[in-house]
Amino acid sequence: xxxxxxxxxxxxxxxxxxxxxxxxxxxxxxxxxxxxxxxxxxxxxxxxxxxxxxxxxxxxxxxxxxxxxxxxxxxxxxxxxxxxxxxxxxxxxxxxxxxxxxxxxxxxxxxxxxxxxxxxxxxxxxxxxxxxxxxxxxxxxxxxxxxxxxxxxxxxxxxxxxxxxxxxxxxxxxxxxxxxxxxxxxxxxxxxxxxxxxxxxxxxxxxxxxxxxxxxxxxxxxxxxxxxxxxxxxxxxxxxxxxxxxxxxxxxxxxxxxxxxxxxxxxxxxxxxxxxxxxxxxxxxxxxxxxxxxxxxxxxxxxxxxxxxxxxxxxxxxxxxxxxxxxxxxxxxxxxxxxxxxxxxxxxxxxxxxxxxxxxxxxxxxxxxxxxxxxxxxxxxxxxxxxxxxxxxxxxxxxxxxxxxxxxxxxxxxxxxxxxxxxxxxxxxxxxxxxxxxxxxxxxxxxxxxxxxxxxxxxxxxxx
Amino acid sequence: xxxxxxxxxxxxxxxxxxxxxxxxxxxxxxxxxxxxxxxxxxxxxxxxxxxxxxxxxxxxxxxxxxxxxxxxxxxxxxxxxxxxxxxxxxxxxxxxxxxxxxxxxxxxxxxxxxxxxxxxxxxxxxxxxxxxxxxxxxxxxxxxxxxxxxxxxxxxxxxxxxxxxxxxxxxxxxxxxxxxxxxxxxxxxxxxxxxxxxxxxxxxxxxxxxxxxxxxxxxxxxxxxxxxxxxxxxxxxxxxxxxxxxxxxxxxxxxxxxxxxxxxxxxxxxxxxxxxxxxxxxxxxxxxxxxxxxxxxxxxxxxxxxxxxxxxxxxxxxxxxxxxxxxxxxxxxxxxxxxxxxxxxxxxxxxxxxxxxxxxxxxxxx
Numbered sequence: 088x089x090x091x092x093x094x095x096x097x098x099x100x101x102x103x104x105x106x107x108x109x110x111x112x113x114x115x116x117x118x119x120x121x122x123x124x125x126x127x128x129x130x131x132x133x134x135x136x137x138x139x140x141x142x143x144x145x146x147x148x149x150x151x152x153x154x155x156x157x158x159x160x161x162x163x164x165x166x167x168x169x170x171x172x173x174x175x176x177x178x179x180x181x182x183x184x185x186x187x188x189x190x191x192x193x194x195x196x197x198x199x200x201x202x203x204x205x206x207x208x209x210x211x212x213x214x215x216x217x218x219x220x221x222x223x224x225x226x227x228x229x230x231x232x233x234x235x236x237x238x239x240x241x242x243x244x245x246x247x248x249x250x251x252x253x254x255x256x257x258x259x260x261x262x263x264x265x266x267x268x269x270x271x272x273x274x275x276x277x278x279x280x281x282x283x284x285x286x287x288x289x290x291x292x293x294x295x296x297x298x299x300x301x302x303x304x305x306x307x308x309x310x311x312x313x314x315x316x317x318x319x320x321x322x323x324x325x326x327x328x329x330x331x332x333x334x335x336x337x338x339x340x341x342x343x344x345x346x347x348x349x350x351x352x353x354x355x356x357x358x359x360x361x362x363x364x365x366x367x368x369x370x371x372x373x374x375x376x377x378x379x380x381x382x383x384x385x386x387x388x389x390x391x392x393x394x395x396x397x398x399x400x401x402x403x404x405x406x407x408x409x410x411x412x413x414x415x416x417x418x419x420x421x422x423x424x425x426x427x428x429x430x431x432x433x434x435x436x437x438x439x440x441x442x443x444x445x446x447x448x449x450x451x452x453x454x455x456x457x458x459x460x461x462x463x464x465x466x467x468x469x470x471x472x473x474x475x476x477x478x479x480x481x482x483x484x485x486x487x488x489x490x491x492x493x494x495x496x497x498x499x500x501x502x503x504x505x506x507x508x509x510x511x512x513x514x515x516x517x518x519x520x521x522x523x524x525x526x527x528x529x530x531x532x533x534x535x536x537x538x539x540x541x542x543x544x545x546x547x548x549x550x551x
Numbered sequence: 552x553x554x555x556x557x558x559x560x561x562x563x564x565x566x567x568x569x570x571x572x573x574x575x576x577x578x579x580x581x582x583x584x585x586x587x588x589x590x591x592x593x594x595x596x597x598x599x600x601x602x603x604x605x606x607x608x609x610x611x612x613x614x615x616x617x618x619x620x621x622x623x624x625x626x627x628x629x630x631x632x633x634x635x636x637x638x639x640x641x642x643x644x645x646x647x648x649x650x651x652x653x654x655x656x657x658x659x660x661x662x663x664x665x666x667x668x669x670x671x672x673x674x675x676x677x678x679x680x681x682x683x684x685x686x687x688x689x690x691x692x693x694x695x696x697x698x699x700x701x702x703x704x705x706x707x708x709x710x711x712x713x714x715x716x717x718x719x720x721x722x723x724x725x726x727x728x729x730x731x732x733x734x735x736x737x738x739x740x741x742x743x744x745x746x747x748x749x750x751x752x753x754x755x756x757x758x759x760x761x762x763x764x765x766x767x768x769x770x771x772x773x774x775x776x777x778x779x780x781x782x783x784x785x786x787x788x789x790x791x792x793x794x795x796x797x798x799x800x801x802x803x804x805x806x807x808x809x810x811x812x813x814x815x816x817x818x819x820x821x822x823x824x825x826x827x828x829x830x831x832x833x834x835x836x837x838x839x840x841x842x843x844x845x846x847x848x849x850x851x852x853x854x855x856x857x858x859x860x861x862x863x864x865x866x867x868x869x870x871x872x873x874x875x876x877x878x879x880x881x882x883x884x885x886x887x888x889x890x891x892x893x894x895x896x897x898x899x900x901x902x903x904x905x906x907x908x909x910x911x912x913x914x915x916x917x
Contacts, residue, residue, distance in 0.1 A: 268845075277841065277906035281585045281759035290581065338908075437903055441895045448795075456792035458783065504895035506903050511846045511853070512895030 101236040103356030104222035105363060108175070110245065111219035113348035114210060115173025118185065121207075121341045122166050131162055134199055138464050140484050141196040142477050145527055150194040161188055172214065175224020178232070179215065186211035197477075198470045202433050203342040209248060210349070212402075216395060217241050240391055244399060245352045250310030251406050255431035257306030264421070264436070265303065269295035270508040271437035272302075275337065305329055313353035326350045337434070416531050421507060422538035424474050425531065440472035440505040440515060444482065444522075446489045449496035457485060473505050475516065475532050482522030499523040513539035581840040584832070585759045589766050591831040593752045596824065600644045601653075601744040607638035608740045611698075612733040619726035623716050632702055636810065639695050643817040647777040647825050650769040651755060652746030658739050662690045667784070668802045669696035671705060674728075681724045683731035693732060696804075701729050703807040761906045768907045770825075771834065775898045778822055782890045785815045789876055790883050798876045811872030816865055823858050826897075834901070841904050850904060854896050860889045 125131070136155050143150065152158065165188035171181025190208045193199070218237055226232035264270045273295040279286045288294055305325060312322035330343035413426030420427060421436045444457040459468045462484070471477040482499040489497040498521040504512040513536075516522075520534040611634040618627045645653070646661050653660040673692035685693055704710025704718075719725050747755075758766040787793065789803035789811070805811040827835045838851035848856075864886040868875050875883055902908070 273843070274903060274906050277581075277904075278761045278908075280581070280583065280761065280906075287582075439899045439903055441899050443891070453795040454792070455795055456787060458793070502891065504899065506895065506899045509843060509845055509904055511848075511850070512899050 102239060102242065103359075104218070104235065104237045105356045105359045106352060106354055107217065107219050107237055107242055107245075108221070108223040109359060110242075110349065110352045111175060111178075111214065112173055112223065113351065114214070114345075115169050115171075117341060117345050117348055118189075118207065118211075119166065119169035119173060121345075122162070122169055124341070126162060126166075131158060133464070134466075135192070135195050138196070138467060140462055140467075140481075142198050142467065142471070142480055144194055144197050145476065145529075147194045150191065152195050161191070165189060165192070175220035175226050175232075178220030178224060178226050182211060182214045182219075186215060196467075197428075198464075198467045200428055201342075202431055203340075203345060205429055206252060207345070209406075210245070213244055213248060216399070217244070238391065242352055244403075245349075246310075246314070247403065248406070249349060249352065250314075251403075252431050253306050253309045255410050256433050257303060257308075259430070259432045259435055260299070260303040260306065262421075262435075264508055265299055268508070269299045271435070272296075272299045274437045274509055279336075302329075309350075313350060319353060323350060323353070333434075339434075418535075419538035422505075423532070423535045424476075425535075436508055438473050438505060438507050439469070440503060441512065442468075442472035442478065442501060442503040442515075444485060444502075445500045446485055446494070447498045447500065448494050449498065453494070455489070462488070472503065473515075475535050476527045478503065478516060479522060479525045479527050479532075482525065486523035497523065507538075510539070583837055583840045585767065586756060588828065588832040588837065589756045589759065591828060591833070592766075592770065592825075593747070593755050595829055595831055597648050597755075598744070598747050598752065600641070600648065600821075601740070601747055604638070604641040604645050605737075605740040605744045607634070607641045608733070608737050610634050611638045612737045615733045616730060619719065619730055623719055625712055625716070628702070628712060628716060632808070635695075635698055635702055636808070636813075639699070639805070639810070639814060640817045642695055643814055644821045646780070646818065647773050647822060648770075649773050649776070651751050652743045655742075655746075657686075658742060659690075660739060660743060663739065664694040664736065665696065665804070666690040666694060667696045667804050668806065669700055671700060674700060678722060678724045678728045681727065683727055685731050685735035694736065697732055698729070698736075699805065699807050701725065701732075706807045706809065707801055763908060767905065771902060771905065771907050774822065774825055774834075775894075775902075777818070778893070778897065781815060781818050781822070782887070782894070785811065785818070786883065786887055786890065789872065790880065790887065792887075798880070800873045800876045803872055803876075805872070809871045809873055812865070812868060812875070815872075819858075819862060819865060823855075823862070826854065826858070838901060838904060850896070850900055854893070854901070857889070857893045857896060861886065861893060864889055 132155075135152050135158055141152065153161065165185060168181045168185035168188060171177050172185060186208065189204075189211055193204050193208060218232075218235070218241060220226045220232050221235045221237060224232065227234050260266075265272075269292065273292070276289045276295055276298070279289040282289065309322055309325070312318040312325075327347055330347050333339060334343040410430030410432075413420045413430070416423060416425040421438070442459070444459075446455045446457065447453070459471070463471060463481070471481050478501060482501065485499050486497050500518060500520070501516055501522055502518055503515040505515040506512040515536060517534045517536060522534070525532070525534055611631075614627075614631045614634045618631045621627075642665055646665065649661050652658065668691075670689065670691040673689060674697055677688055677692060682688065702715065704712075704715045719729075755766050758764075761767050785804050789799050791798045800806060803811040805814045825833070827833045835851040835855065838854070839849055842849045842851075846853075864882070868879065868882055868886065
């Protein structure tokens, strides 16, 4: 059974550092690959240079895109930080640099918000406080860091963070759509209708329900099974199968590989013994023996004292509570999306919208219809048309744009329609509200029209 | 270990629980023959449409050469205009198939054939310089709008038929430019139909599924784009919706020949045909097959009902587009309102139901 006392007892136990070191290496590697991929695909240009307008995060409106040359330099520096983390080379500086730079790029435009980018930011933040370079690192080789044992909490904070991610992703699936309609899985699997061999199976209701319930069980239980010694290996096999399957079925980029690497942190140091011995044969220098004298002197640094407990406690309280802020808003969360982000709500709905705007002069005499493509990139338009906080920001932008053209006090009205999980598109926001007069805030946005219908429980095969 | 066993049992029972509750779950969800549908589209709709484009342009070219090099009078001009309108109508029936051969870099059919409004100054400039390399020109000074201008004159300036003929008489470069444009368009339209006949048909039919780049996804995406072109640039823009509400007849398609409404009707008719797959298996049938009974009205029925509303209003408009812009803005607005209502249905609901991602670009996903 899960020995809670052992896990909570932060200072007591010394552990072999290899698990944490492997985590650091894999995290650095995946971050590096992810960053290079991002650059190679031309996304720096496309996401941060080309757009004339950026959708800022609430409270981070002050984060500005630097000039292109600076952006590229910062991105290059971020890549160096990835290498630093991977090699354990100027490790602490690399971790701090990576956290700041990666988060900076994320904050430039919320169009590209992804839960796994949020996850990367958090892990980078936690790594700043962990002695992940005390083993298998360049810092050790060049005697900047002494190899040492680590404390239990050094790995447990990462386990806790991962556990929260999976568990919260799991309970987010406990909604009628997912449980009783196998939505949106039914829609997504439709894409494989003519895939040879597997296609006919994947498009059956059985596959849709099976995938929904498997996903639910997997997310809810995985952290626990990864904690138990007896189930750990099986659970990890499930991790590999689950993430490779989602990677094959859906366009979710690097996320599966990040998770396959990250969940290794649940294995104790002893699990790496065999690998350690094998690798040691080729490169014995890397595996410096941790001498008895070093154990006591440097183990457990940074120590769990000073402001660190406060920072980590605050972090995890935030992690536990923040995803539940949606309860403060009336109506269907999937519809209004107030309190949706930063809550590990992953692949939960099939939603898309159609938004057109009209700018009207104050006297109502003149009217301009807006072609969104004139101001937004396709990705921005796509995100804007289903999310109220984007809509209000865009309306403000349009208002300013027309004011600059000499229209006094322009009003902005929107015709926005949204389809959710296969339901007919319905009007999303009040067409009579002057959106230029609305604001983004924590308060409930009154101008979002109520969700058209409460979830209807339909058996998908009922009509055939 | 005991816990693991318990959980296994729970998982197993959950799955059995699932099948028990809905006994007919094993019925296949939607067994739709994609290959048959794509074959039908290729053979009964797409290839005939490109064939008509190629033939009508070939005829137009022949008449155009005869007019330029031979008899230039009001009769040959009228006959030439008839051939022109036939080809322009044929263009309305292919613009929706803007993928594969038509989108090849050296063809770019929709851009090169029908970008409007025409840049008249650029055309006159090209003529006075004796330009015959049409591909070197911007897309705003070529294609059907350029031909239309040469054959009908500048409507805003009130060019008469006699003046149109006279200009050809006076400017040898005008005829040369006209012929070069026809030659260029004939070449492109021939290249497209040949590509479809020599291999692309099979590529299209074999490219099943709904993933990005599949034939179905391309067709649905282009259907949407074509419809939005109709709505935004053939109706909305002339109505002045992008210009503070001041009507812009000169920005309409077919302005010089004043055939904007006729062309719009032809395009709408074609979009409806494409959605319904003519008389064979089409997107409408696929929608019906995928229907999960969540909505009160089946999607294909809702879409066709809205098509009827639009078509009714478009046909009800009397006279020409410019006449309606002058004295029936209300009727035009009414049409536009109905046109707006269709967009969520075909752009969002249909793509959602079919699992087609209108993915404009790759992303890291979630």
